[in-house]
Amino acid sequence: xxxxxxxxxxxxxxxxxxxxxxxxxxxxxxxxxxxxxxxxxxxxxxxxxxxxxxxxxxxxxxxxxxxxxxxxxxxxxxxxxxxxxxxxxxxxxxxxxxxxxxxxxxxxxxxxxxxxxxxxxxxxxxxxxxxxxxxxxxxxxxxxxxxxxxxxxxxxxxxxxxxxxxxxxxxxxxxxxxxxxxxxxxxxxxxxxxxxxxxxxxxxxxxxxxxxxxxxxxxxxxxxxxxxxxxxxxxxxxxxxxxxxxxxxxxxxxxxxxxxxxxxxxxxxxxxxxxxxxxxxxxxxxxxxxxxxxxxxxxxxxxxxx
Numbered sequence: 001x002x003x004x005x006x007x008x009x010x011x012x013x014x015x016x017x018x019x020x021x022x023x024x025x026x027x028x029x030x031x032x033x034x035x036x037x038x039x040x041x042x043x044x045x046x047x048x049x050x051x052x053x054x055x056x057x058x059x060x061x062x063x064x065x066x067x068x069x070x071x072x073x074x075x076x077x078x079x080x081x082x083x084x085x086x087x088x089x090x091x092x093x094x095x096x097x098x099x100x101x102x103x104x105x106x107x108x109x110x111x112x113x114x115x116x117x118x119x120x121x122x123x124x125x126x127x128x129x130x131x132x133x134x135x136x137x138x139x140x141x142x143x144x145x146x147x148x149x150x151x152x153x154x155x156x157x158x159x160x161x162x163x164x165x166x167x168x169x170x171x172x173x174x175x176x177x178x179x180x181x182x183x184x185x186x187x188x189x190x191x192x193x194x195x196x197x198x199x200x201x202x203x204x205x206x207x208x209x210x211x212x213x214x215x216x217x218x219x220x221x222x223x224x225x226x227x228x229x230x231x232x233x234x235x236x237x238x239x240x241x242x243x244x245x246x247x248x249x250x251x252x253x254x255x256x257x258x259x260x261x262x263x264x265x266x267x268x269x270x271x272x273x274x275x276x277x278x279x280x281x282x283x284x285x286x287x288x289x290x291x292x293x294x295x296x297x298x299x300x301x302x303x304x305x306x
Contacts, residue, residue, distance in 0.1 A: 006030060007043055016069065019076055020060035021122055023218040024267040026069030026297070035079045037095075037150075037158070037183045044152035044181055047073035054152065055296065056181055058097060058124030061221050062131060064274075066297025067267045077126050077182075085110050090191035091145070096126030096182045100133065101206075107189055108198040114143040114189035116202045120209035122221060126182035130175040131292075132168050136205045141168035145188045149180040158183055171225055171292050214252040217260040223274060224257055224289040232289055233257035239280050246273040271299050 006012075010032045016025035030047070034040040040056075047054040053072035057063060060076075080097035087110045094103050100123050104115040117138030121128065128140045129147050144163040150156050167174040175182065209215075224232035236242075236256035244251045248265030251273065252258040259273055278289050 007032070007039075007046055009034075009039070010043065010046075010073070013069075016060075016065050016074065019057065020063050020065055020220075021218060022060075022064060022220050022265075022267075022270065023261050024067070024265060024270060025063075025065030026067045026267075028070050028074035030073040031076070032073065033076045033079055037080065040075060040077070040080065040181060040183070041150055041152070041156075043073065043075055045154055048152040049154070056126070058127035059099065059122055061122045062127065062293050063220065064267055064270060064293050064295045066295070066299055068298050070297050075181075077124060080126075080183075085112065086191075087111060088191060090114075090189040092187040092189055093184060094125045094187070095184050096124060098125045099123075100125055100128045104202055105199075108202045109195055111193045111195040111198060112189040112191055113193045113198050114138075114187065116198065116205055119202045119206045120213075125185050129166075129182060129185050130173055131171055132173050134171070135209070141166075141173075143187045143189060145186040147175075147185045148183045149175075150183060151180055170228075176294075212255055214254045214258050214260050217252070217262065219252070219258045219260045220293045222257045222292055223259050224277075225292050227287055227289065230287075231257075235281055235285065235287070235289070236277055239284055241277060241280060244273070244276070246270075246276065249273045251277065267297075268299065271295070 010030050013027040014031035015027050017023050032043040034043055044054055056075045058077050077097035080095045083094035083098050083103055085092045090112050100118045100121050104118040107115045117136035121133050121135055132140050146160050146162045148158050148160050150158040226232050233256040241251050242253045242256050247269035248262045249269040250260050250262050252260050281287055281289050
């Protein structure tokens with residue numbers, strides 16, 4: 001396919017470790033960090049016209065990027081920030097790169113209830129919608145009204161998908177399978193609450209997370225989906241796997257459903273530790289732990305070392 005020269009604001013062979021919360025990952029063949037929805041669409045269209053693979057990341061949480069890097073174009077939405085809140089109706093609109101904790105705090109200050117659970121999630125609005133992020137008994141699907149998206153092809157224009165069409169499930173939406181760029185999202189929150197009460201509840205949720213989860217070391221958040229009604233962290237802890245290491249990757253002694261980078265971990269080591277935990281749980285309980293984390297790139301077990 002035709003495509004011409006890359007846009008001037010694309011970078012070649014840019015290391016991705018700085019763009020993930022695990023602080024691992026090889027170089028992107030091409031990398032773009034657009035500052036407008038139009039620029040985002042133009043970059044994706046350039047890749048589409050050249051037949052290059054592309055993907056959109058936000059804060060880089062819930063991602064494990066291969067040490068060998070990623071072919072094609074990696075787009076990051078972190079500059080696409082901003083939100084508007086209507087304190088009378090509870091309607092909130094936020095751009096894809098808006099940090100979800102920032103939005104939760106803004107909503108609390110406006111007396112809007114419904115995002116208190118999101119204050120400790122290290123992700124963006126776009127990522128929260130795509131992954132149906134959740135915590136503290138709440139999730140994105142419960143408060144999302146609709147999302148504005150656009151396809152990468154030249155003739156496409158932004159359009160709105162109602163929440164009811166997103167096929168939400170536990171940490172899943174149809175946006176994980178379809179080649180669509182998330183531009184913004186609208187949430188319907190509950191209005192008219194005492195801002196101080198909402199802020200206290202939001203702060204209590206954050207304190208609960210920081211008091212029980214290893215925020216002091218790089219991680220992706222929770223690694224495994226809970227095999228309800230069981231909890232992944234409890235199963236891993238009961239097998240004595242807290243503190244288990246592969247190279248610089250370690251099952252957190254603080255919370256067993258977190259794998260942390262102790263300083264020099266590679267993506268291959270983190271992936272090997274994920275597989276080791278899965279194998280131990282499989283042997284002990286006959287259960288398959290499914291990762292929440294999304295792997296991007298190539299993970300060749302033959303090249304891994306402990």
